[in-house]
Amino acid sequence: MVSPISVLGARVQYSSVANVQLTSETYPEIQRGDYAKLTDEDIAHFKAIVSESGVVTDADDLVFYNEDWMRKYRGMSSIVLKPKTTEQVSQIVQYCNEKKLAVVPQGGNTGLVGGSVPVFDEIVLSLANMNSVRSFDPVSGILVADAGVILEVADQYLAERGHIFPLDLGAKGSCHIGGNVATNAGGLRLLRYGSLHGTVLGLEVVLPNGKILNALSSLRKDNTGYDLKQLFIGSEGTLGVITGISILCPQRPKATNVAFLGVESYEAVQKAFVHAKAELSEILSAFEFMDNKSLKLVQDHSDLARPLEDEYPFYVLIETSGSNKDHDDAKLESFLENAMESEVVLDGVVSQDETQLKNLWMWREFIAEASGKGGGVYKYDVSVPLKDLYSLVEDVTARLNEHNLIGDSDEFPVIDSVGYGHLGDGNLHLNVAVRRYEKKVEKVLEPFVYEWISKRSGSISAEHGLGFAKKNYIGYSKDQDSIDLMKAIKSQFDPNHIMNPYKYF
């Protein structure tokens, strides 16, 4: 067993699949584009730009950059470039554009849709060495930083200055703030601080032709022309390389509480949410839920002490944060009392210190990782109207049972299908934990899941993006006119299609 704390800090082997199949072998129908092949001359040129130490070509060192976090996709790039300055990124991209060399921008490589790794031999452009904070204004709370700053490092930096990064997610120890912007990550604080489309004030981007777009504004209000930065938020490396970010950071809450509650049904989860919004209002900062199957996965793969002795069909994690502990404590207490008395909540615990607070959060944050520990995981990150949200898990579980794919022993490919997520944002994560990746499982799941979501006018990717995994399914959530317009934008920015090919659409 592992201690999840250390696991989240560093990159770990996510699934126990021994060898990740090459993406090009798993999907033989995908053809390599008409891009140039890397030559010794190219390598020499790159070394001249980023020096010897900024070029990775050693086979062992390349593994990390070629394999995705789920260990489902593997590219075969023979080079990783690690520029230190925006100028260097610009020179690299300009050269690649001239030579028609394909490029994959890479942050912390924690993306969950296979977007951050090459499909064939694309050059990996890692932002890992661009990791400095450029400025912070304690009056406005505006942080300007390189794209490669690790999320947790940025948050620590801000914590020391009484502020907080408006985004938090389970991969914080590895993911980059540039990667977060590129994927428009949602995460655990969205309920409180809103999406990056609101908090990001400006971006510095190296465009596919090598030009540096300086839109690193630190203004909250600026209605002069199209808001170009918005295009790059969630563009997943298809329109350019984000090198700098200006973001508005709120004051760090002085008091934070976490309650972990057991409830009887998905209906009760929704009721608890309504109560929480009404009674906790401005101090409610997260409302997460998970089913009992999720909790069991975490229990199987960690040594955390169970928060509640008895089992309940669903659990809810509520976080409050505010500026006055006594006020927050009183509000939370009266909310919990009412929820217990009206039997919306059957049992629950409240964190008494920082360590308990972190451990309670671990029960929620570790699900993603625990889902893959038994071999691998099919992940669906969907948003549908709240009332239907959990029926997806029930319908998929029933379907897997019908096909006799779920079971306790090794002959069944599927271990379990679990549901959890950011209820406050109408966002469910359906994880189908498997012992091994098998086409027949995939066929039972897809396009079933996407059709199911489309019927309910939901999104087939609420926060993880399209990347490689979901590119064929964008049509379930967007109409053809929208897709055509997106493609036109792509061609306008990147006529040679060198930026992150084979992804997005």
Add this chain to the structure above:
Amino acid sequence: MSVKSLRILVPVKRVIDYAIKPRVNKTQTGVETTGVKFSINPFCDIAVEEAIRIREGTKGLVENIHVVSAGPTKAQDILRQALAKGADNSTLIETGDKEVEPLSVAKLLQKVIEEDNSNLVILGKQAIDDDSGQTGQILAGLLNWPQATNASKVEFKDDKVFVTREIDGGSETVSASLPMIITTDLRLNEPRYVTLPNIMKAKKKPLKKVKPADLNIDIASRLETIKVEEPAKREAGIKVGTVDELIEKLKASGSL
């Protein structure tokens, strides 16, 4: 066991949360406390947990668990928490915001113990803020009771209490008869979460407030804090490109 009932006293202290990095205040007279999260001292939490486990493990033997804290009004929070975990009643000895020295704390506790007629005191081996690690021992001296410090295991057998202590490179088991004092080590147990129903029940449990003067104890400090300083900052490391460069740097720094 010849003892018919256990009357357990658990002293607890409110300290800066152990997951938070304390900072020295501007005047260098102590650490910054405004806007900082306080919690129960982890060793005290373990002591509370152990008292409850003893009750759960020895049917009917424990008559009462009394938690006591000497500290500011806010220390009520940790008393309520201990009550929610399963203590029966609590006392806050209001000593204000000033740090009270271990001798004074021990004298205050002695009064409560005598009043209560306690026969077992379980307390943390140290508080993580001042790290004095003396209160249990001084208290044992004042009461003239046997003490087993740094407990990693506590067992009741016949009419004796057996305590396993962690010592350098191994463990030592000692035994004594009640009344006695036990101080807790980190490995003794893992404290439970406080559940909602118990938080609600705890509201009805007694929390008594007294002043040191009510107990006739003078808590004036005997020590004066001259200055508090942060440890010297470690210099940032450097990366060397080659073994030769490493040797060169080591020589330059006088390490070789």
